[in-house]
Amino acid sequence: MPVSAEPIDCCAPLAAPLLSVEEASATATLFAALGNTARVRLVNLLAGNDEPVCFCNLAEPVGLAPATVSEHLKKLVDAGLVVREERGKWAYYSINEEAFERVVGLADLAKGAY
DSSP: OEEOOOGGGGOOOTTSSOOOHHHHHHHHHHHHHTSSHHHHHHHHHHHTOSSOEEGGGTHHHHTOOHHHHHHHHHHHHHTTSEEEEEETTEEEEEEOHHHHHHHHHHHOOSTTOO
């Protein structure tokens, strides 16, 4: 069963007239999840694949220990940006495309774009 958190549902576009504390906090959490080089590289690896990627294929490309990669993936899943799916003893990860569509909407600074 795929696992994905959804704090991104609370975010409003940055050009909104006034963000609530909750919207600003959710947006900050989202950007914090992307504010790390290793996590950006993991998102890049996942985005370049049409199918979910096994955890076993993620540590070597980013040059980090499996435990460190696991921590980074957890933050991405908790932010709702990545989906985790259990297949037997392995976890597979993929981009939450709907979440990234919302990220694009958040970053649109055009007035009235929302």
